[in-house]
Amino acid sequence: MKEFNLKPNWFKNAIFYEVLVRGFFDSNSDGTGDIPGIIEKLDYLEWLGIDTLWLLPFYSSPLKDGGYDISDFMTVLPAYGNVSDVERLLEESHSRGIKVVADLVMNHTSDQHPWFIESSSNTTNAKSDFYVWSDDQEQYKDARIIFVDTERSNWTYNENRGQYYWHRFFSHQPDLNYDNPQVVNEMMQVLHFWLERGLDGFRLDAVPYLFEREGTNCENLVETHNLLKVIRKEVDSKYQNKVLLAEANQLPHEVVEYFGDGDECHMSFHFPIMPKMFMSIKKESSEPLRQAIVQTPPIPNGCQWGIFLRNHDELTLEMVTDEERTFMYQAYAADPRARRNVGIGRRLAPLIDNDRRTAELLHSLLLSMPGSPVLYYGDEILMGDNMYLGDRDSVRTPMQWSSDRNGGFSRSDYASLYLPVLMDPVYGYEALNVESQLLNPSSFLQWLRHMLWIRRGNPVFGTGDFESIENDNDAIFSFVRRDPETGTAILCVNNFARTAMPVSLDISAYEGNIARELLGGVVFPRITSVPYVLTLSAYGTFWFDISASGTSMRSQIEEQEVDQQENDLYGGA
Ligand SMILES: OC[C@H]1O[C@H](O[C@H]2O[C@H](CO)[C@@H](O)[C@H](O)[C@H]2O)[C@H](O)[C@@H](O)[C@@H]1O
Ligand SMILES: [Ca+2]
Numbered sequence: 001m002k003e004f005n006l007k008p009n010w011f012k013n014a015i016f017y018e019v020l021v022r023g024f025f026d027s028n029s030d031g032t033g034d035i036p037g038i039i040e041k042l043d044y045l046e047w048l049g050i051d052t053l054w055l056l057p058f059y060s061s062p063l064k065d066g067g068y069d070i071s072d073f074m075t076v077l078p079a080y081g082n083v084s085d086v087e088r089l090l091e092e093s094h095s096r097g098i099k100v101v102a103d104l105v106m107n108h109t110s111d112q113h114p115w116f117i118e119s120s121s122n123t124t125n126a127k128s129d130f131y132v133w134s135d136d137q138e139q140y141k142d143a144r145i146i147f148v149d150t151e152r153s154n155w156t157y158n159e160n161r162g163q164y165y166w167h168r169f170f171s172h173q174p175d176l177n178y179d180n181p182q183v184v185n186e187m188m189q190v191l192h193f194w195l196e197r198g199l200d201g202f203r204l205d206a207v208p209y210l211f212e213r214e215g216t217n218c219e220n221l222v223e224t225h226n227l228l229k230v231i232r233k234e235v236d237s238k239y240q241n242k243v244l245l246a247e248a249n250q251l252p253h254e255v256v257e258y259f260g261d262g263d264e265c266h267m268s269f270h271f272p273i274m275p276k277m278f279m280s281i282k283k284e285s286s287e288p289l290r291q292a293i294v295q296t297p298p299i300p301n302g303c304q305w306g307i308f309l310r311n312h313d314e315l316t317l318e319m320v321t322d323e324e325r326t327f328m329y330q331a332y333a334a335d336p337r338a339r340r341n342v343g344i345g346r347r348l349a350p351l352i353d354n355d356r357r358t359a360e361l362l363h364s365l366l367l368s369m370p371g372s373p374v375l376y377y378g379d380e381i382l383m384g385d386n387m388y389l390g391d392r393d394s395v396r397t398p399m400q401w402s403s404d405r406n407g408g409f410s411r412s413d414y415a416s417l418y419l420p421v422l423m424d425p426v427y428g429y430e431a432l433n434v435e436s437q438l439l440n441p442s443s444f445l446q447w448l449r450h451m452l453w454i455r456r457g458n459p460v461f462g463t464g465d466f467e468s469i470e471n472d473n474d475a476i477f478s479f480v481r482r483d484p485e486t487g488t489a490i491l492c493v494n495n496f497a498r499t500a501m502p503v504s505l506d507i508s509a510y511e512g513n514i515a516r517e518l519l520g521g522v523v524f525p526r527i528t529s530v531p532y533v534l535t536l537s538a539y540g541t542f543w544f545d546i547s548a549s550g551t552s553m554r555s556q557i558e559e560q561e562v563d564q565q566e567n568d569l570y571g572g573a
Helices: 035-040 042-048 083-095 114-119 181-196 222-238 252-259 273-283 287-294 322-332 356-368 434-439 444-457 556-570
Strands: 016-019 052-055 072-076 099-105 155-158 163-166 201-205 243-246 267-269 304-308 372-376 465-468 476-483 488-495 501-505 515-517 532-536 541-545
Touching: 035 042, 035 083, 042 444, 072 083, 072 181, 083 099, 099 181, 181 222, 222 243, 222 252, 252 267, 273 287, 273 304, 273 322, 273 356, 287 465, 356 372, 356 444, 356 476, 356 488, 356 541, 434 444, 476 501, 488 501, 488 532, 532 541
Parallel strands: 016 052, 016 372, 052 099, 099 201, 201 243, 243 267, 267 304, 304 372
Antiparallel strands: 155 163, 465 476, 476 488, 488 541, 501 532, 515 541
């Protein structure tokens, strides 16, 4: 059993893994993944080297939005299991040193939630103010529509009540009214219910939209931030080492506001840099990503970004410029079937034409840039997608465990699967699955596991400063992650070009230090006052330990070995 990490800032060094409960493993052969199924796969996740599971909503739901339409916050969808199963998952995960956070949808409920059924019955019932009601559709006209593929308005008429209700997402997801203290109180009970059971925190879904105010776009309002401060205070006062992770798909200066002064969320997804990684690839230029990082404001101590390549939604293009959006659609979604709302409904591998080198470059970035990496289930084997499925189901097909029936995901009839497993010649389960990649020492899965291991052994990736390193090649993104107190420093060099590239780096500040490549342990020439010259292969990357002598993870003995190697290789020069 691994030592369970009880440090308050554990999430800064965590590697997150996002699990679609429905799509991971079906333990009872009914065609739907479930909580006991995740328990059965914990050994695999431990082997892979992840620290924290993020579970997509597992609560009771009519599943019209993948479970983000909750009809009871305190029960588990029967097809997924029950509360005891979740408790068992928490125990089993914790015993392996794995923490578990879950999605919490505070902004809205399903229209099947008893609160909404009562609220919509008339204007005088006890839950009458639980939602945002209006006689007309005139209010909040400055609020954009988010699900543009399906919704034409943020208001929908309810026959029973004879009024309109407000919803930022699907019309079956009425927004809760946080101006009503009873709603705040109810949501606090929900938080307590799950935290008491041992959950390690929440991913707070769609958090910018909790309040509405006339004359604003109803996003990121001060009232929303004040409520988050109240929630944080409540969580901190009763529990230890929990994490709140904000899902706020907003501009850089807005997204950092979800950390408050260190008194709101511990973490926030770094939405601004995600599309920029993909732009840098197609432009063969480090500039889009470099700019996005440089423009990221500093965050308070005790806070951390969550960085990701892909997730269960579309590759969102809501917060990029019109020009950038056009570029992204042309570069990554020439086929209009790939488009979803304001974004692209594809998984990582098809986005990058299944190119292993690009996948390695993107994951090297994910594991070395400031923030905690969040992996999406299936991306560790470079799973594909199914553009013919509706909404965002294109990227939510069953996990491919083996070449057995239904990809080893379920023993049920194929026809009863919640979504069809992929069967095409490139990404189908017979060609692409966990089992075959476990057996293949040079598979992407094995490569990624090695990278996660290296990252874990170098905590500076989670907690260190970020220093951009000047170089003479636009295709190359170079930076150092360092801990000024210990002198630990790791130089990361990334080539966005599809061809080999030379680069000269200005790392004279580290003059005298040895550069030791982290994956193979090979010693490169000592750093001097002149530019450091490297050659990178197409989409190539390097991680070098350039720490001051004796301050890194290396022991004194290793240091002597380095001297010897250097002597052998460079004749003591
Ligand atoms: O609960 C409703 C939705 O909430 C999240 O949505 C986020 O994803 C949207 C794209 O699919 C994005 O445009 C929006 O800004 C986000 O809040 C959740 O991740 C979705 O799955 C869910 O439908
Ligand atoms: Ca099942």
